Amino acid sequence: MNQFPILSVILFLPLLGAVGAALLPRMAGWGWSLLVTLADLAFCLALIGQFSTTTPGYQFTENRAWLPGVGVTYALGVDGVNLFLLALNALLTVVAIGASWNVARNGDRSREYFVLLLLLSTGMMGVFLATNLLLFYVFWELMLVPAYLLVGMFGGPRRAYAAIKFVLYTAVGSLLMLVGIIALGAIVSDTSHTAFTLDLPALLAHGAASLPRETQIWLFLAFFAAFAVKVGLFPLHSWVPDAYSEAPAPVVVLIAGVMAKTGAYGFVRFNLGVFPTASRDLATLMGILSVIGILYFALQALVAQDFKRLLAYVSISHMSVIVLGIFALNTQGVEGGILQMVNHGILIAALFLIAAYIEARTGSRRLADFGGMAKRTPWLAAVFMIITLATLGLPGLNSFAGEFLAFLGAFRASVVFGVLGTLVVIPAAWYMLRFFQGVMENPESGTVATATDIPRGRRGGAKLSDLRWGEFGVLLPLLVLTIVLGIVPGLLTARMESTVQHMLPAITASHTAPVLPNTTTVQR
């Protein structure tokens, strides 16, 4: 235990940043936050470098007694499931801070803003890192509070409504999960006659994963409530379009880019990891909800008129793909799901930033107001094009790799889900091109044609300028990853392999699969 506590450092650096941001002057606070989060990202990259690809269990574990009587320990660990989510969180925090330069400059309540942003980041880091269920819950709530406040304080005109809706949905989900957590600890302690603990490895060692089917299903559903709301799974998604379209772009970068992943992560870590029988038996239900979500949200994106709402639906449609992959319960599906969490975070962050840049230039986000912007903003158009192509799943860019694996996994588990899920590539091409072409192409019209007439400062618009260096700098890492992870997605899956391979047999073991005549070459 004498090793360098790298996970604690990764976890608390943003908190340190929050303290600094609260004390320093505005612009210095911005610089400080950026510096701290960059350091955090550097530690995450170092962690990836040090990570052993052959160890299935937790690595770099830290475990300290905290409230022994309650079974609460300060326990952190990293494995193939959360490794890249930490890096994603660190990266998107850097991007969000970088993109908040205007907030710092304009000053209004900028201290609170940066403190909350960094607290949110710490909370999400903790959610990914905690291996004690109560610690997990503490961070889960710690993540929600700054998120409510950021939406409620810094959002658009309908921010109050959006924030309340967000609270209503997430609070109900979280409370059910808390009941589930405590019930799980109590039941395991009763059946195994051991002390009450909420440490995940200890729970699993005490047979948490082999509870009776009925119990597993109830507990599965309790956790499901919290995670499904976060993911925006149909029909629990109603808060998403409001929150995403009202929140300022850097906040959406973190909420859509990272926080939505905490739900998907929870599905893998807890529903798959602790309730294997229930996961297997409810996989069909999860598949149905995912497939409905994938197609229904795609259809909503197709008819959306406000492009931030369009992106909100794009986001949850793709999140549903992740859930579909996870509940395929095979290696390709789960790895595709995790890989897609990373890719989705990168792309949705880039998309919301681009949407914000477009809105800042024209003062509008109604698709009908646009046309022909590419002529005056060629570089913005080029970057937007690449991100659009990645989002619609163009083979060779990052999203394809994750979606391919997730759909392949789903197809292997159920041909119907696989086919219906994959079908989304057609509306996806349609809605993304509708967005891109509607804004960038065609003759100049609407707000684009009149944009130069908007005086500086009014309606948030300056003159219609091309991508600025600062804006480009924020998008650049996302752009690079979009291309690199499309070419060599194996870099990521190689590090998930042993954890996922280790996790799945518990689910499929009790599974009496019909032996097909053709499966002479059995693959996982």
Add this chain to the structure above:
Amino acid sequence: MLNLTPLILLFPLIGFVLLGLFGKRLPKALISLIGCGVVLLAFACAVADFVSMLGVSGAAQSSNITIFNWVTSGGLTIDFTLLSDPLSAVMLLIVTGVGFLIHVYSIGYMADDDGYWRFFSFLNLFIFAMTLLVAAGNFLFLLVGWAGVGLASFLLIGYWYTRPSAVAAARKAFVVNVIGDFGLMLAIFLLFKTFGTLNYSELLYNSQRWCPRGLECSFDQAARLAGFAGQSTMLAIALLLLVAAVAKSAQLPLHVWLPDAMEGPTPVSALIHAATMVTAGVYLVARAHSIFQAAPASLAVVAVIGGASALFAATIACVQTDIKRVLAYSTMSQLAYMFMGEAAGGFSGGIFHLTTHAYFKALLFMAAGAVIHALAGEQDMRKMGGLRHKLPLTFWCFVVGGLALAAVFPFDGFWSKDTILSSVLERATTSGDFGWYVLYAAGILTAALTGFYTFRLIFAVFLGEYRGPEIVPHGAEHAASAPASRPNGRNAARRDPLARVREVGAAMAVPMLILAALSIIGGFYDTPIKPWLNEFLVPSTGPAVELPNGSGLFWFSIVLSLAAALLGIGIAWARYGSRQPRFAPSRNPFVILLEHRYYVDDLYDRAIVRPIVALGRWLRRDVEGVALDGGTRGVGGLIGGASKGLRALQTGYVRNYALAIFTGAVLIVLYYVIRP
């Protein structure tokens, strides 16, 4: 044996990246040099590969190069592998060779365009994606190339992105092609689920893996696949692959994007929508011939689609007046011939027609581009006529291309179309199946129609009197939307309207002449006397059907198809060549049906596009708005109403709620601690 395939891909990729990033600041000469140079280098490598392949034989002709591991996940291992074999060698020669000529042509054609660098960078991207498509060694990287060419096609159709028609056409092409990608993805999933691999070397060629254990192993790969996976699975895979092929090669029922794709600059139509990309479907069927042969019913489907598309497109081509659209429907019809040949088992015959078609159709598009260029963007043949004297070179190139397209002896189209028709006839006589005779009849009828529409086009454009307005040259079609400066009224009145029309410059003329030469001699590498290409392709496409060369049947087929073509040309002469053609609106219901392209576009719009949008709007209003959002408000209101007495707690501050949640959590935990 030499294997430079990675370089063939690398050069155009470098060109794309260089021009894409820095092209805007480079001088035009350098852009042309980079844009054409990288393709020439790729072509040189393709030639070197091909020549070295001629030196070896049999299995030594095929080799795989693995560059890196793309992904490994459970039992799935996908490498970036390039396969070099006779089929990919031929395809690479065509793609880089014809591609290079079209790049050179574009120097002249696009000379006045503002986005010169963008154009060449997209063309390079296309060459990269297309070489990847034909050189990929597994189905996944086939898909990457497959989607990549679709992307390049999208970018180039919508190249003039301020034109609404081009933007709409680009989107249509992309979405329809994604339907094909969807089919290909499902085929890949099913292949992996069934066989556990996506590599050509295991799936398509001579792999012992699929032999039943302890039983005698069939010599035929198709029989092995069928034996391993069962007929119905193989049929499903083949049909899913066919969805992809049909979308990419613009066959019924997914052909609707190709005519609209003519919105792109003409070199794009020549390169992507005639010579190379649209032939990818033909390539795929030839490449995956083992899969199709493992489920013979799938080849019957190919035959039906081929025969129907051939006639469908050829009939529409007869009434089109936009010269590029005539050629677009002609492309669809010729691709259908290739599928007919493949359906009859002549996979190498399909590839043969692919190569000859690449020469003469690229030539025809280039010549059409020369006409459009000379007439300042005019594409309507009703406003042309009598251009023979003004554009002699273009005229003769058009005639050569037209004779090749109409399959007149001894032009290259004659040899390849004859190979296809005689393999269909051979199939008909050996199987005795009535369906093959019908397919053969469709092929002959299409041959007559081809002769008609091709020479209708040539006669209407080049013979007779000029029918259009005065031409004020200002480059090519891209400037057509700009207001043309009016010439001085008095002086202009008596001037020859074609006075300022000029024949094309060297950059456009040289590629046209080379392709004209190829259209004349390009068929001689696979004649009934010496079917060289056919034999060369055997390692890739399997043993070809025995053609009835030299028999009475063979001569009958040749005479019949030639007579059909000449009949078509004769009717065209009677109606458009021997006198001034008239383009009066027709009241013939069949002609109206053709002018509306059999109403397929309208049908899709009404039966698919609009219902989907209507469904989305209905869901937004009634489900998303009322049921879900309204439900939330209802619950919220209920809570609000029920808790009037607790108003003190409802501060409206979110942090207080959060605090309450947290306190609650702590209380529950405490309960469990204190609990005995």
